[in-house]
Amino acid sequence: MTYAFAPAGADALPLHVIDASGLEDWLASVPEATRAWVTASGFSGGIGEALMIPGAEGQPVAALAGFGTAATRRRARFVLAAALPKLAAGTYEVASGLPPEHAEVEALGWLFAGYAFTRYAGEAPSARNLVAPEGVDAARVEALARSEALTRDLVNTPASDMGPQELEEAARALAGTFEAQIEVISGEALETGFPMIHTVGRASTRAPRLIDMRWGSSGPTLTLVGKGVCFDTGGLNIKPGSSMGLMKKDMGGAANVLGLAQAIMELKLPLQLRVLIPAVENSIAGDSFRPQDILTSRKGLTVEINNTDAEGRLVLADALALADEERPDLIVSMATLTGAARVAVGPDLAPFYTDDEPLAAALAQAGTAAADPLWRMPLWPAYESMIEPGIADLDNAPKGGFAGSITAALFLNRFVTDSPRYAHFDIYSWQPSAAPGRTAGGLGQGPRAILGALPGVLGL
Structure with missing residues (x-):
């Protein structure tokens, strides 16, 4: 699949986008035969309706696509894709009815609707091409x-074919396409320089590693850090089957930052990009890390392990410490970090954390504009004591079960101390059931909002 618009001037059928509240006016403007056909067909302009x-x-000779009403569109995303x-x-080719302020999102939803994961079975949906709206x-x-297709493909691929090595290969392929530099740290260098990444991954037969990709030589600096836990058994605190x-x-998280990196590079944004x-x-093996182990992170902070299933924040912490050493602008x-985030906001919203008010506002505004919905969560200072066990600097799994997503974000925040701006996204990256423009399965959450916010945030 190419995810491209049909060329202008293609032999295209005119598509009339019909707001339900304006159907009568549209019918009054068309020939009697068309009016009779539409009326007899029961087309009302509702979301998900279409008529040839x-x-x-x-x-x-033409087609209609329902656009619903302003009230019903508030509850929908990618309305044209529903039809x-x-x-x-x-x-x-859109002939009428699509408001200019909706055109980009609706065109994007149309392209998203062409996605299918066919690596193992199935086939792509029948081609319904669109000329880019005016x-x-x-x-x-x-x-x-x-970029979204890349993210979905990576998430949808089972761990048997998407381990640390394969994730590295995906990053190398992306770097090769856009002439980016890439370095991969593993073995003794990983154990010495990134002890928590090594500790979490050492029990697997597939060796842990840190992927470090750079692109761009001028402009403001942006570092993206993505959790790349290719499969999580929970470790010695093993997950039940229903959770695994x-x-x-x-x-x-890794899939989303790679998708975002692809968009940044393809669009040639004038910045210096780093992806970790x-x-x-x-x-689980004889050398698994254990509950009540105390690990020393790259940053020097010690971490008491109270649940080996809270491993994502450990590997992110070491990578964030490296990112922070360079003091990038952002x-x-x-990361698919906590179940608590899903309990708080469900699967459709991407919660994010930052103590930077202008950055938070820019992300929220861009998320709305890009149909990439976000919800800001608090870095609540009163909960800092919950991640301080006393026996070590930090606790990776505070007892009590309260505020799990917040305490995870507070934990990560301790590893970004020198850089001026930081935001953390606790995403789900999964569509539980099919929806317009979103097949069931892997999903990008947050990248379009981040991309939309970058020009204002970084002064591009």
């Missing part, structure tokens, strides 16, 4: 669609 309009010889499955295969930056939207079933997606991915598998970490 036949010509005199029965062949389609797309009911349209015949072919090429379409005023839409087609190259930008296509880049966003391709989706753990192939525990590298969703601690890639591990949290397994650090962003992304």
Whole structure:
């Protein structure tokens, strides 16, 4: 799949986007035969409705797509994509009815709807191509669609084919495409320089590593850090089977930062990009790390292990410490970190943390504009004592079960002390059931919002 718009001037059917509240006015403007066909078909302009309009010889000459009402659109995302499955295969060009302020998001949703994960079975959906709507930056939207496809593919691939080595290979392929530099730290250098990454991954037969990719030579500096736990058994605090079933997606943070990096590089943003991915598998063996072990991090902070299933913050902490040493203008970490975040906001929202008010406002505004919904969560200072066990500097799994996503974010915050701006995203990276523009399975959450916020935040 190319995730590209049909060329302008293609032999395309006109597509009329119909706001339900304006259907009567539209019907009054069309020939009587068309009006009779639409009325007899029961088309009302609701979200998810579509109708092919036949010509005199029965062949389609146009199509309608329901756009709902302002009230129903508040509860929907990618409205045109909801109508797309009911349209015949072919090429379409928006002829009327699509508000300019909705055009980019709706065009993106259309491209997203063409995604299918077919590596092991199945086939791509029938092609329904779209000419880029007027005023839409087609190259930008296509880049966003391709970056999302990369993220989804990485998350959807099972751990048998997406371990630390394969994640490294994906990063190397991306670096090769855009002439980025890449370094991978493993073995003794990892054990010495990044002891918590090594400790979490040492029990696996697939060696842990830290992937470090750089692109760009001028402009402000941005470092993305993504959790790359390719499978999480929970370690010695083993997960029950019901909780282990989706753990192939525990590298969703890595998949999201790689997708975001692809978009940044493809769009040639004038910045210096660094991507750090601690890639591990949290397994069980004779050399697994244990509850009540105390680890010394790269930053020198000691961490008491009270649950080996809270491993993501450990590997992120070492990577964040490295990122912080360079004092970039902005650090962003992304991770499928806590079940507490899902309890708080469900699967559809990406909670994020920052104590930088302008950065928070920019992210929230960009998320709304890009149909990439976010929800800011508090770095609540009163909970700092919950991550301080007394026997060590930090506790990786505070007792009590309260505020689990907040305490995880506070934990990570301790490893970013020198850089001016930092945001952490505790994402789900998974679509539980199919929705317009979103097949069930792996999902990008946050990258479009981050991308949209970068020009203002970094002064691009």
